[in-house]
Amino acid sequence: MSGVSGEDNDYDVAVIGYGPTGVTAANLLGAMGLRVVVLERDAEIYTRARAISTDEEVMRIWQRVGLAERLERDMLTERPLDFVDARGRPFLCAHPTPRGHGHPPQLFIYQPALERVLRDGVARHPNVEVLLRHECLRLRQSADGAGAGVELTVVGTADDSVHRLRASYVIAADGGSSLIRSQLNVGYEGRTYEDRWVVIDTEMIKPWPDHDRLRFHCDPARPAVDCPTPLGHHRWEFPILPGDDETYLTTDKAVYALVARYGISRDSIRILRATVYSHHVRFAARFRVGRVFLAGDAAHAMPPWIGQGMAAGVRDAANLCWKLDAVLRGELPETVLNSYEAERKPHVREVTERAVFVGRIITERRRPVAAVRNSGLRVLNRVPGFGNWLQDSNWIPVARYATGLQARPRTKASGRQIPQPWVTGPDGVRVRLDDVLGNRWLLLHSGSPTPQPAWDRPGVPSLTVTPAGSRPAEGTLVDSDGVLLPWLARHRTATLALRPDAYVYAAAPAGAQLPPPPGGFTPAARPTATTTQ
């Protein structure tokens, strides 16, 4: 399969780091037909992986590369979440409800299994070359203009071979201690928490009561995370307190002593690994240096309390990859790549602030404050719907871009991602919305479409949403679940210009003209739908 560039050792995109961010980028870029090289220092999937959850928006991204259904088979859904006091009594309970992205709202994962499926997904793309045990020693960017790109000096650590590769762009997804970020001299400001945590992955041998719900044990003496993870696993996390012997705490003996407090014995779990981690709040000073983009933990780090660290990296990959594809194909000017940081950084900051806030609730060590917390939240929790409100509207901040790649003037719909209900496509088949949208620019109308001459070009198809019960027809999609038309009405919109990531670029009320497309916009026609599960 040929990509945009042609020469051997000459790639459209080099992805450095093959964790969840890198492997998602490789899947997205691979599906776009670009010529990609992935460089990964390690020989195997990292078994001491950290993430244990993901969410519906991230599943929507993996749906785009045809992997959501397969991944979900290895995930746990519909698991409630309790904050419990030192005696195990819940004071705050939440059962996540969907936000309308077409997937379960919260899914627990076993990261090594997830990465295996994502890597197998990359193997579908002969245009993606994966070089394990290869490290990028040096990057050199050549000046803009014809032939501009990045030269990578790469060492194969198996045989110390040195290679020179070229790529038009680089995605550095090489983790929190990113060598690429250091090479670029980009700061990584923020803080690292004093308390380190021992993170324990176990295999469940015999279930115990409440083994299948996420519980934050908000015990001021020693808080703990106790979380079901799929494929027969269970995760525990405990802080290392002043006076603890860190090395001892990772031994089986110490771990069994820690979990014994929750009635768990050697008959219930087998310890797979216990690793010590620090929590950080950090942001790269810049997400872009010329043709190199920092993504995932290389760009930002947050504490784990709302299960969003990995998700943030996957969102980075999704935001960046379609823009790189458009620029490489000459469909959009290079300047749109600045919108990556403009869109991602504010959202990551907001999510990080939320994680910090929730962490404060969980890890409160002052007994009197913890007592007030418990009784106050217990009262609030009895207010009907509070738990769900917490999950729905305030738990994980929704990405709504205030700046970035969107038209002016902004409308109520601008910068939002359209929900993803099930719809009936033109061929009468019931599918998720994105499978009809097909990862491309598209105009979506309700009612009788107002002609939009500024958008009239082959690469921007139009679809009209018709009410549930309508007959499927060419150029329409039936809002069979009754979600899209009310959403458009609520956002005072009759026509939307959607970006390939299903975010709203521009919106107009009935009879009005959309603002024009971005400058230099020359989209090529794409196939009708690109994703099948």
Ligand SMILES: O=C(O)CCc1cccc(O)c1
């Ligand atoms: O502590 C962790 O590692 C993550 C805990 C977590 C997982 C999923 C959702 C959530 O709110 C927290």
